[in-house]
Amino acid sequence: MKLDDFVAETLKQIIKGVVEAQEYGNTQNAHINPITARFNSNTEAQMVCRKTGMPLQKIGFDIAVTVTEKLSSANNGESIGSISVTSVNSTSSQNSSVSRIQFEVPILLPNTAT
Numbered sequence: 001m002k003l004d005d006f007v008a009e010t011l012k013q014i015i016k017g018v019v020e021a022q023e024y025g026n027t028q029n030a031h032i033n034p035i036t037a038r039f040n041s042n043t044e045a046q047m048v049c050r051k052t053g054m055p056l057q058k059i060g061f062d063i064a065v066t067v068t069e070k071l072s073s074a075n076n077g078e079s080i081g082s083i084s085v086t087s088v089n090s091t092s093s094q095n096s097s098v099s100r101i102q103f104e105v106p107i108l109l110p111n112t113a114t
Helices: 003-027
Strands: 037-039 047-049 057-074 078-080 083-085 090-108
Touching: 003 090
Parallel strands: none
Antiparallel strands: 037 047, 057 090, 078 083
């Protein structure tokens, strides 16, 4: 897969996951990436909700994606379902690559205080 396809597909899946989480959060009085978020003027690292003044939590994701490609060949090999039977003369090569994806999603957790 080309890098631009990988980036595009990864971002699409992140967006889809955030949308699904937002829909669920709405049923639980929680807000995922709320529009009311702003940085606290006292500390740029902390985000707060403009409506409530409540701090937002940052949920961090660090995902490793491994892609493995295996090529093998054998003399007089047979395949039975997912079981492979090969002769002694066989060769195989394997290539793998690991990509890391890191991102954060701000969340306003439910406030149960009345």
